[in-house]
Amino acid sequence: MSRPIRGTSSPMATPDLNLLVTLDVLLSEGSVTRAAERLQLSPSAMSRSLARLREATGDPLLVRAGRGLVPTPRALELRDRVRQVVDAAESVLRPALMLDLTTLARTFTIRSSEGFVENFGPALIARAAAQAPGVRLRFMPKPDKDSTALRDGTVDLETGVTGRTMGPEIRTHGLFRDRFVAVVRQGHPLSKGSITPDRYARSPHVLVSRKGLEMGPVDEALEQLGLARNAVATVGGFSAALALARASDMVATVPEKHTYTLCEGMHRFTLPVKVPEFTVSLFWHPRLEADPPHRWLRALVMDVCTEVDALRGA
Template sequence: MDLRRIDLNLLVAFDTLMTERSVTRAAERLSIGQSAMSSTLARLRKALNDPVMVRDGRGLVPTPFAEVLAPRVRDILVEINDVLSLRETFNPGTAKRTFTIMADDYITVTFLRPLVSRLAHEAPGVRLLLRPTSDDPADQLRRENVDLLLIPREVLQHQSRDFLTQVLFKDRLVLAVDRDHPDVADSITREQFSALPYLATSSANARSLAESQLDFLGIPHNVTITAGSLLAPFLLKGTRLVTLVVDSLGRQVAEPAGIRLLEPPPPQMQPITQIMAWTKRTEQDSGHRWLRQCLLDLAPETSS
């Protein structure tokens, strides 16, 4: 194949199609019309001598050849991006950039708040878009709808191998109860815990790691209400409810929420490891490297 006769922008279109698995979404991503995207797909088919995407029911699925080609094309595009970025330098004082971070609300409050203050002084032209965790955060990162994902490593699990990751800090789970709880003194037994009404927490319609650990450890819990992790501590006052919260959040809201923090019932629960994850596309970008270093600099300040 003579590369001089090939429009290398087709590689960008191919990568977008393979990510979105939809002509309509790929067109939106590339800011072109759907008819133009369909024409681009036709050109790809001719250049590669392969259908690339075929209809399956109401959607499109890639051909086996396209599946094999996809990671190699992605690596090529990353290399091209790295080459073009070699001469770029990032000056936070003068840069005008936008970074999109996905994180749970409680991480935004307990961990990212100092970053907002730092940017105001060091990088006034840098804009942050903070998005709450979605039903499939890994997919949002894979599709490059977000630049950086802050998430417990235990949630990302085997999908972490698809991305580059860095541990930020570990946080432990603690028991939270109303400051004047009538049945809980300075400690709680497993039997007491299981008998009291339990406030479960969720994020993006998914069960929290706290409940997953309780199930794994075989500790019964009497769920009577479910709420978001940031809201949960503020629902305890004046009730017999108990819940599990991460220590960093519990310590910040204990006074205004009117709650006490205790050790959870035995056996000991495992800490939660918060990580940041990103794609190869942003690995060498000087601005993204600066942002990740900012988060690493802040991590010890909020680590439990």
């Protein structure tokens, strides 16, 4: 029969981390009875825990001196280290402390379609600077409705209309209701007289389509009347459409509130066909749901959008 080789050991058992809390209290109180009362344990249960600690550390830790207990040199060595470990563990499990915006230093990335920054950016930047001077806002264009950027943390917040390609886990909060309107240059023929579906459709149009598609809710409404827009150009964004409409006789059909600032100096009019309104929403990933700085930013965007929307007669 072979003998065990000296110096080898069996796999170490997982330590009971609850003993760290017990050790911290014992070293703080210097008494089994007082430590038991503080942890709401019986003296016998605390004595058993002390025995386990002695076995785990290979040291008596607390020894009898008259009627009390005194710490051993090993216990004194461990006391500060154990307190730091327990404090760190408790900080992980307790709720986050109150956010100090005056010392917050962070860059937030917000992805949005054209018009959002122009309409809401100035108020959002000014409010953020006043409350949190160390915060920087980084705005990115939104080429699609894919939520990968929110998942991988490239983007902190996103605005837009909910789409089928958005992940089901993405959090959503409605910011404001919007509708499509037609926009033309000042003095355009459509700036005078009654606008009928036929007159609107026959005018030259610049369409907005990020994917090159030429059928949208406006076209579907016209189709029900046997009409179609006279599309002479297609662009990938609202800014380009409005720039063309401003310098020509083309009509740009854009979201009213989302492009409010971009349309300054131009003539807007209500569409002659019924097109459903839609909600512009705020999106974020659930991993940032409880993050205090992110919660502050979300509330800031919501407040600014509500105030700007109300100011413009929403």
